[in-house]
Amino acid sequence: MSQAAENSSPVVLVVDDEPELRSLLDEYFGRHGFTVYTAADAAEARLAVASRAPALAILDINMPGENGLSLARWMRETQPGIGLVMLTTAGESIDRIIGLELGADDYLPKPFEMRELLARVRAVLRRAVVLAAATPTSPAIAPAGESRRIAFGAYRLDLDERRLRDADGRDIEISAAEFDLLALFARHPNRPLNRNQIMEQAHNRGWDVFDRSIDLRVMRLRRKIERNPDRPELIKTVRNVGYVFVPATAQE
Structure with missing residues (x-):
């Protein structure tokens, strides 16, 4: 991908401790016009965000060390405009509820269809565009x-x-x-x-x-x-x- 094309592509960060899934998502989203970078854990994700803030992050909740819920809280506080899609273990509704409380935009239980994840990511990014056009830039709530x-x-x-x-x-x-x-x-x-x-x-x-x-x-x-x-x-x-x-x- 050319530098110009990369600069115009939505940037997505994938955070998951499964190397096969990270590689799969990197390749799949790359084929659909996204610039993708990955992290194996929360520490790598924090470094990645500091280097280049993504438009959206796909976060696995269940990771060794700092989990995805804690990372989501940090991302929402430091990157208010970032889109957050959580990957959860099927049936663990409490994780989904907590994730939404922390400001996640959507969630998807594992295992999932790649096309469904792609559709959800695109929907979150579309909502962000609609919101940016419809709302002021300086929040008054504190x-x-x-x-x-x-x-x-x-x-x-x-x-x-x-x-x-x-x-x-x-x-x-x-x-x-x-x-x-x-x-x-x-x-x-x-x-x-x-x-x-x-x-x-x-x-x-x-x-x-x-x-x-x-x-x-x-x-x-x-x-x-x-x-x-x-x-x-x-x-x-x-x-x-x-x-x-x-x-x-x-x-x-």
């Missing part, structure tokens, strides 16, 4: 002190007290399920969440949930926090994906 209070627009969300307040400190009436959904959005600002990711969290918290109930909860949240629920600025719809929480708005 923890305030140790109590984990999150400010957005004219509101303050207290994750410890499980309360939503307006600019004057008045409590906004909000159900437990609505709070959990808003907290999920707030922990992943400026990142699109699809319905599967939201439902993973919902089932983990005991919601009786399906696609339509997510849409209804989003609609109720919008009525409580948006200036115009019909033209949302905080919880936006990303067509064919799901929703994205955009705290940096004119409401602030």
Whole structure:
């Protein structure tokens, strides 16, 4: 591949302790127009990211030493815009749930079809492009002190007290399920969440949930926090994906 072609190709980092799988993914994604580099463990991955930040990382969760969940947390903190696809052992739903909590964009259980992984990687990268075009570059959401209070627009969300307040400190009436959904959005600002990711969290918290109930909860949240629920600025719809929480708005 020429240097010019390599520079224009999406850069993907594969982190897995299985050399055969690393080689296979390197060759397969390379044939489909990606620039690929690999790492056998988290330490190698950290060095690789420091040398050249990828657009997306494919991370195996179960690796010797530092596991993929810890590495995903570090990547999300140091490379906020990176796409993360986790490879999990079939049936280990708790790993998938934790991975999504840490900010993973998607997951795929082993063994998997190469075409499905390719499709998921492309989907994550497409969502990143849509998000970059639709959202501001400077997030306005940040923890305030140790109590984990999150400010957005004219509101303050207290994750410890499980309360939503307006600019004057008045409590906004909000159900437990609505709070959990808003907290999920707030922990992943400026990142699109699809319905599967939201439902993973919902089932983990005991919601009786399906696609339509997510849409209804989003609609109720919008009525409580948006200036115009019909033209949302905080919880936006990303067509064919799901929703994205955009705290940096004119409401602030």
